[in-house]
Amino acid sequence: MADSRAPTAAEATDPWTPWAAAGRAGLLDAARALGVPCEPAAVEAALEVKAVPEHDLAFPTHRLAAAVHRPAPELAAALAGAIPPSRTLPQVTSEGAYVNFRVDPVELVRSTLGLVLARGATYGHGPRGTSSVCVEHTSANPTGPFHIGRVRNAIIGDTLARALRASGAPVTTQYYVDDMGRQSAMITWLWTRPEADWPAPVREASAGPTERGGKADHRRGRPYPALSAYLKEHPETAASVADLVRRIETGEAPPEHAAIAREVLAGMLASLARLGIAFDEFVWESQFVRDGAVASVLARLRAAPHAVEEENGAWAIEAGSYGLPKESDRVVFQRADGTSLYVSRDVAYHLAKLGRYARVVDVLGQDHRLHARTLEALLAELGEPRRPEFVLYQDITAPQGGRMSTRGGSAVWLDDLLDEAVERARGEVLQRRNDLPPDQVAAIAEAVATGAVRFHVLRVAPEKPVKFRWEEALSFEGRSGPFVQYAYARASSVLRKGEADRPPYPFEPERLADPEELALVRILSRFPRTVAYAARSAHVHTLAGYAHELADQFNRFYHAVPVLTGGEARASRIALVAAYRQTLGNALGLLGLVPLETM
RNA sequence: GGGCGCGUAGCCUAGCCUGGAUAGGGCACCGGGUUCCUAACCCGGCGGUCGAGGGUUCAAAUCCCUCCGCGCCCGCCA
Numbered sequence: 001m002a003d004s005r006a007p008t009a010a011e012a013t014d015p016w017t018p019w020a021a022a023g024r025a026g027l028l029d030a031a032r033a034l035g036v037p038c039e040p041a042a043v044e045a046a047l048e049v050k051a052v053p054e055h056d057l058a059f060p061t062h063r064l065a066a067a068v069h070r071p072a073p074e075l076a077a078a079l080a081g082a083i084p085p086s087r088t089l090p091q092v093t094s095e096g097a098y099v100n101f102r103v104d105p106v107e108l109v110r111s112t113l114g115l116v117l118a119r120g121a122t123y124g125h126g127p128r129g130t131s132s133v134c135v136e137h138t139s140a141n142p143t144g145p146f147h148i149g150r151v152r153n154a155i156i157g158d159t160l161a162r163a164l165r166a167s168g169a170p171v172t173t174q175y176y177v178d179d180m181g182r183q184s185a186m187i188t189w190l191w192t193r194p195e196a197d198w199p200a201p202v203r204e205a206s207a208g209p210t211e212r213g214g215k216a217d218h219r220r221g222r223p224y225p226a227l228s229a230y231l232k233e234h235p236e237t238a239a240s241v242a243d244l245v246r247r248i249e250t251g252e253a254p255p256e257h258a259a260i261a262r263e264v265l266a267g268m269l270a271s272l273a274r275l276g277i278a279f280d281e282f283v284w285e286s287q288f289v290r291d292g293a294v295a296s297v298l299a300r301l302r303a304a305p306h307a308v309e310e311e312n313g314a315w316a317i318e319a320g321s322y323g324l325p326k327e328s329d330r331v332v333f334q335r336a337d338g339t340s341l342y343v344s345r346d347v348a349y350h351l352a353k354l355g356r357y358a359r360v361v362d363v364l365g366q367d368h369r370l371h372a373r374t375l376e377a378l379l380a381e382l383g384e385p386r387r388p389e390f391v392l393y394q395d396i397t398a399p400q401g402g403r404m405s406t407r408g409g410s411a412v413w414l415d416d417l418l419d420e421a422v423e424r425a426r427g428e429v430l431q432r433r434n435d436l437p438p439d440q441v442a443a444i445a446e447a448v449a450t451g452a453v454r455f456h457v458l459r460v461a462p463e464k465p466v467k468f469r470w471e472e473a474l475s476f477e478g479r480s481g482p483f484v485q486y487a488y489a490r491a492s493s494v495l496r497k498g499e500a501d502r503p504p505y506p507f508e509p510e511r512l513a514d515p516e517e518l519a520l521v522r523i524l525s526r527f528p529r530t531v532a533y534a535a536r537s538a539h540v541h542t543l544a545g546y547a548h549e550l551a552d553q554f555n556r557f558y559h560a561v562p563v564l565t566g567g568e569a570r571a572s573r574i575a576l577v578a579a580y581r582q583t584l585g586n587a588l589g590l591l592g593l594v595p596l597e598t599m
Numbered sequence: 600g601g602g603c604g605c606g607u608a609g610c611c612u613a614g615c616c617u618g619g620a621u622a623g624g625g626c627a628c629c630g631g632g633u634u635c636c637u638a639a640c641c642c643g644g645c646g647g648u649c650g651a652g653g654g655u656u657c658a659a660a661u662c663c664c665u666c667c668g669c670g671c672c673c674g675c676c677a
Binding site (some may be wrong): 045046048054055058060062063065066071072095096097098141178180181182183184285310312314315316332333334335336337339341342343346365366367368369370371373392394395397401402403428429431432433448459460461463464465466469471472475476477478479480482483485486487489490493494497498537539541542545548549552555556558559560562563564565566577598599 | 602603604605606610611612613616617619620623624625626632635636637638639640641642656657658669670671672673674675676677
């Protein structure tokens, strides 16, 4: 009697919930009637929501058949025969070893479109939860412009935060700003003295006109590679920088230090803002030194079970038991001079996060894998039972292979990529449209360009290694951001011309019976499951795949079925287009792509 | 050397967690489509020993083992 259950919160968000419940109930009843022992959990796990016309729900009977020593096809046929067709699931058949259910397409259309149009911008979102999540991502040192190798972190992290929010969790995004290390000290070391006093090679490398109107990340970061190279050859200068590092840790940093870091960071954030990426909070590493948290961590670690003092006064944890590589069976957490290391400060940061949030997620390049393990080992050593969750991605490598390096000239600046993308996008717009004012052309070009870049990063699973190639990153066709945005703009145009660009959208579900219409509805119906999976698994690339699949099917529908000249079906088709545009718009929102009304 | 990740058509990629029906897409290439809601589109074709081998299973791209190739990491750096 699945039909008479009270709807749950999930039912109000996922159109498939009632059907899946009915399918499970039917299978369990049939198994009982046939005397086949069958665990509800087993049915729940095996029953698949396929949402394809041939079998909306499918149940493979192989496992069950093996348990009762009967041939699977025979069991499938028996089960299918024992499940009476209902209004909810009017067709139950067996095919080979499968029991297949088909839903009434009219009901599928009715409930899906009804749900999408009723929920609007929240279609696909889960029930509001209270379990807070902190997502830390990007966290690049404020020492110069973003390059492409790093931007994958920001795009994945931002999208994950969006997906988690949609799933119902209260999310806080954090950017951890490293203002304590040698790298930010180098920038301060340079910019707190007159350029005339800079080492000659560094001065020469920074000569010439200021780039990008003096954008701080480019201006302040320009001498960085030259200084880095210079320090390798000149120990006396390196010692001077090292002295600055120590002064920063002991709170004697020059007053300009924080201001310079802030200025560079602002430049970097301006680039990210073009991609729709912003942060709720910035956490400065120095804060944990200032407020005593680091000192407390060091003291607790020195008293920890596996703490050892080295001959020269440094302190370490014997970490062999934590599964770390044999070579690093000791994790040094305090230098001989008593100062802290990055990982110790990171422990203080993570203790603060774990105290404040139910879930702590860190988006990290896989080159930080060992650091993550070390961090876990130190948390364990402190008796902290909770752990952050790590989302690891592979760095994007240079076109000729190898890591993108600022020094080797193989780095591609994010700003250059975006500018090039905008230039190409403008060309594409002007090729098709001569009726738009320049500012609208510019706005479309910017949205298309940033959409292309975001989608290009998001279409691939994070653990996959990616080589940066201009032609691929700037693709506007096929499986791309602009393809999806275009399919949104088309729907917008239809609704505009139909003078139906606002609700309500009355529809008669039985009028939407074309295979292309039903295929579109089926994809719409899967959106809530897709969002939930992306948030749960952190596999945000599945959202990109979904958006492309949805847009692709809309294009097929669009070519096959006239909407505005649809006669009796016109209103219902307009409703379908509206539901589609709503869903795709919601998906674009999760992906961080700008939905364009026209392009 | 050890650890982690990756290997699917000429190129890129989904599916791998949780084994299940004919391995889905895209680019490129070939052939079609616009008196009709935007052709950044659609339709058709071409192209696959799922790195190799073994194992588990009624069933393996998916799980296990071995090997090969590529990338990253193995600091009292961050």
